[in-house]
Amino acid sequence: MTVSDVVELEGHIIDSGLMERAFTVVMELGGEFDIEEFRVGTSKDEESYCRMRVIAEDEATLHPILHELHQSGATLAAPTDATLEPAPADHVVPDGFYSTTNHPTDVRVDGEWVPVGNIEMDCAVVVEGVERAPDGTVEPTGDGDVTAETRVLNGIGEGDLVVTGDAGIRVKPPERPRDSSGPFGFMRGGVSAERPSASLIRDIAEAVAETKAQGGHVLCVAGPAVIHAGGGPGLARLVREGYVDAISAGNGFAVHDMERSMYGTSLGMDVETMEHPRKGHKHHIYTISEVIRAGGIEAAVEEGLITEGVMYECVENDRDFVLAGSIRDDGPLPDTITDAVEAQNAIREQAREADLVLMLSSLLHSVAVGNCLPSTTRTVCVDINPATVTQLLDRGSAQAVGMVTDVGTFVPMLAEELLE
Incomplete structure (x- = not known):
């Protein structure tokens, strides 16, 4: 049998x-x-x-x-309706719940396919606008449209109708184009170990410019190495000119950036001469202390304490930024979100708005943001370490394409290509 x-x-x-x-x-x-x-x-x-x-x-x-x-x-x-089970308690999913991919997904409810909103990997799917009978069947409540959306575990409430099993679910992975057309045709190979060249930078610049021309939203995930390697001024230009709409980073990135504005150093190193000024190791803590005294990054800019850099341009041009804290943070800055769940939710909101994401030398934040992105969001990852892109792919962000290169070279070249 x-x-x-x-x-x-x-x-x-x-x-x-x-x-x-x-x-x-x-x-x-x-x-x-x-x-x-x-x-x-x-x-x-x-x-x-x-x-x-x-x-x-x-x-x-x-x-x-x-x-x-x-x-x-x-x-x-022969599709059937999705099976819906009520959550037994807050933050608890039913046995056999369906765990989402990051691909566009539909669920079949009462004979109709319903798109799942805010798609994100490793989440549950909650259906609203229906009620479940004792025999397990569901029907619309009549109070509005039937909707479905992803929920992380801490967003599950007791009684929420959660999709279980695999029946009545339709997943639609993005398809690879048959030719090299489109803004990402040049990087179909996944990870590129090439040094940055004019042609590669031009292709990425065209993708960014196309996204903006279509009214899209560009998110930049940035690590402290962007500042330390000399890419800060280039990124600041991209923020000022509107090619980057939001920054997702950590406490260290913001401190490095503002230290450069105040002292011309990053972790005590002069970013122009690569020399270490006497007592330059104190600049990091001095920067944090002065920003705390001012009351935060925005207040420090308004006071004239911070006069240039990425965080300065974010404040001056009303660009969104999220600084997610970690156990290693000095200070931290008043703007750094130290509650892990709150930081996740803030990053999730940024990810949902993004149409293109630039990930620049930050393994921790790149993987965190990548986990929140649907597979339809175009993603470019630039890092001197190929393991950053590899880990993104291993965690399910198959849409990520990468360049293995020095971010301090890449960012100024990208800014020059876009702006000049």
């Missing part, structure tokens, strides 16, 4: 590698497959279609196969 189910794959399933992944998943997890129908798109815009029966010895073998196929974008040929 064997058990089976039928799944469908649609889109550019050959170019994107979905067909290959589907076959591999079935075989590696102990199943077999039978292709019942296969249509190949014969032009650049024509999509392909595959109807495949998945066969296994028992349900215990079949279920993990279907789960993995579903996460990659396959759907059951």
